[in-house]
Amino acid sequence: MEQDNKIYDVCIVGAGFSGLVLAIKLARAGLLVCLTELNRVVGRRILSTGNGRCNYTNRRMGPEYYYSNSILDFMPDKQCELRDFLREIGVLERELDGYFYPITNQAKTVRDALENEIETLNIDVFLDNRVTDISKTDIFTVTTHRRKILSKKVCIASGGLSAATLGSSKIGYKMASKYHLKLTKLAPALVGLSGNDICLKELGGVRALGAVTYRNHTCEGEIQFNKDGVSGYPVMCISRFIGLDELDKKVASLSVDFVSFMNDQELENELKSRFARNNNLDITKSLVGLANEKVIQIVVSYSRIYPDTLVCKLDDEDIKNLVQNFKHFSINITGTKGFDSSQVTAGGVDLDGIDLTTMEAKTEKGLFFIGEVLDVDGICGGYNLTWAYTSADIAANAIINEV
Ligand SMILES: Cc1cc2nc3c(=O)[nH]c(=O)nc-3n(C[C@H](O)[C@H](O)[C@H](O)COP(=O)(O)OP(=O)(O)OC[C@H]3O[C@@H](n4cnc5c(N)ncnc54)[C@H](O)[C@@H]3O)c2cc1C
Structure with missing residues (x-):
């Protein structure tokens, strides 16, 4: 020495x-x-x-x-x-x-x-x-x-x-x-999240703007969905809270707002006015422009509406489900991708x-x-x-x- x-x-x-x-x-x-x-x-x-x-x-x-x-x-x-x-x-x-x-x-x-x-x-x-x-x-x-x-x-x-x-x-x-x-x-912080929620298999590859909320922490930006997890700026920014919860094995689910530029009531009004404008369109066509195309398909499916349903057939319950899934889409996550994938501690x-x-x-x-x-x-x-x-x-x- x-x-x-x-x-x-x-x-x-x-x-x-x-x-x-x-x-x-x-x-x-x-x-x-x-x-x-x-x-x-x-x-x-x-x-x-x-x-x-x-x-x-x-x-x-x-x-x-x-x-x-x-x-x-x-x-x-x-x-x-x-x-x-x-x-x-x-x-x-x-x-x-x-x-x-x-x-x-x-x-x-x-x-x-x-x-x-x-x-x-x-x-x-x-x-x-x-x-x-x-x-x-x-x-x-x-x-x-x-x-x-x-x-x-x-x-x-x-x-x-x-x-x-x-x-x-x-x-x-x-x-x-x-x-x-x-x-x-x-x-681990500034890190992607892991999950095996079935919706991730469908959303995998999608990049969509929105707000991500974990407990009382929210961040907005481009969200990147993968088949086995979620990442992107807003996810990275709140990942530290999931990392800390992971230590105590109490990871909660993530809520994604795909229409963060409107509140629930504004979105309900927007849906009603779209459906009234042309009530012979099918639901997926009627929602064009509101969110990423793939997101629209998944929100419609999770609202238990067939994609070719004409909007004149929708009732208030369907509209409530659509608002719920556009604004409070829940994703089960298992934790973060760990220290090795993280940018900071x-x-x-x-x-x-x-x-x-x-x-x-x-x-x-x-x-x-x-x-x-x-x-x-x-x-x-x-x-x-x-x-x-x-x-x-x-x-x-x-x-x-x-x-
Ligand atoms: C992929 C990635 C992307 C990032 N992008 C950004 C970004 O764009 N902007 C930003 O602000 N931050 C970014 N960060 C975070 C940023 O790099 C760190 O927060 C910052 O480098 C911390 O600086 P530091 O000097 O405290 O530690 P470090 O830069 O980690 O330096 C610590 C040094 O100590 C050395 N060391 C450790 N243990 C020992 C030992 N026992 N003996 C001798 N040497 C030792 C290490 O080898 C290392 O060189 C990123 C991090 C990663 C991993």
Whole structure:
């Protein structure tokens, strides 16, 4: 096992987005910094973000886009600062309806720019070094499976449990427990759902706009139905609640509103006026334009109406059933597709144990936590990378101010 006598000011566990940002900010301020990373490259996860395009932030920002067991009022809006930071290292931006991407449309641009800056600043990076323990006497000793690193401060930026093939471990949670911090429940979030409801066999392949509700959480957007589950933006955004319920084996059903632009009464009126306009049309023709074609067929079938029924034959009960199935279509789901398919981890190191003005553990001076390892998860739209940046920036300012 290697050990040199260098004593770093800060050793950062994990060279993901938050760890790289922190390292750059500290090194620019003249601190001696190192990064330890279990992968053979830095920022591997960044390459997969935003379907390979890296949606790194969003013009709409605020605690309301995030979940945690703690109150997130402290969270500053750093999206402009993050964009400036990336621009400064060469990442030019492209904005699409408030969502920011690199102008190259390549996530690799973001990773490469961060790596170039790390090289320019001569930051020591220990790749293929899986951290196994962190201990403290006067200073910290960070043990990897290859070396021991001495450091005055340590920042854990080891991420969550999602997409393990991109690099993940439980080290952050283990060290939190070792240093007497609490963990909240961990569950996959921003993930597709599994189900074996018969309706999925029929809806498989359909992409339809609508609102998805799970218990009292609703989100709107394009829903993607597969033969064995559901995904798409609104499903991903509420999936964390299903992930958490799965832990207690109490997953409820999903309700889909295929006509979210009208309330129940408006839809009833719309149906009645359509049926009155031409009462010799068959039901499926009469509903054209109200929802996706396949959705119409399934809603009609689930309302126990034959597809060739003339609308003049429908009664109030049929109309009520149609409204019910268009607006409250119930799908039985079994759970999420799991951590490996998820983009982020819900839950983590409890914020109660962290000084949120510095990101330092209240229980251990000099030990910091940033990024996804903490109990903060954002919805789709650049919020998780923004949190990684925000927490890194808070820690950087605190560490720099202290020296
Ligand atoms: C497919 C996918 C798409 C995504 N798309 C987006 C998106 O478009 N926008 C967005 O905002 N967010 C997106 N996310 C989420 C985002 O990537 C993460 O929230 C963010 O990268 C978290 O940053 P982090 O630095 O906290 O953790 P990570 O980026 O996960 O970095 C942690 C690093 O620590 C290393 N590590 C772990 N354990 C150890 C150990 N024991 N020793 C040494 N190193 C260790 C890991 O290998 C990793 O490199 C996506 C995630 C995935 C999986």
